[in-house]
Amino acid sequence: MTGIIVAFPKADVGKKIKTILVRSGFRVDGVCTTGAQVIQEANSLQDGVVVCSYRLPDMIYRELKEYLPAGFQMVTITSKDAWAENGDADVISLAQPLKVHELISTMEMVTYNLQRARKRRKQQPVKRSAEEQELIDKAKSILMSRNNMTEQEAHRYLQKTSMDNGTSFTETAQMILSMMDF
Secondary structure (H helix, E strand, O other): EEEEEEOOOOHHHHHHHHHHHOOOOEEEEEOOOOOHHHHHOOOOOOOOOEEEOOOOOOHHHHHHHHOOOOOOOEEEEEEEEHHHOOOOOOOOOEEOOOOOOHHHHHHHHHHHHHHHHHHHHHOOOOOHHHHHHHHHHHHHHHHHHHHHHHHHHHHHHHHHHHHOOOHHHHHHHHHHHHHHOO
């Protein structure tokens, strides 16, 4: 589930936004009143959405965006005039006065896009260094010669052992090499 951080200079406004989001099925990880609090909260999450006002006591939204970890999206709630003067194409803006259905549909869209991006990252194959690949190849070679396995069988054995033991593929190859005294 995507983490959401709500940030407004007035804590009661942030709590109202949180209540709206929670009632609509979103998980809100924190309500903050300063940009520094948002950054601290965001560093404990992998990715997420920051719903904030245009200006916080210690920084404006643009500065906050620069300090956020990769994988975070920002939704600002501000007046149309302020956004027209200083808007950012990478940030979604909702106009004041805020309409609840606009907030909810925007959050659904943003969280859906973050979930899709997370899935794409997980589906990318793991990139191994040359050293790691060499360890794996040695382990496969040993399994092939000592147990009369094909390369596919050796690979599958490493894969299954890795999954059964809860270790990475490379760690499993290292264990096999250490058991065989290589």
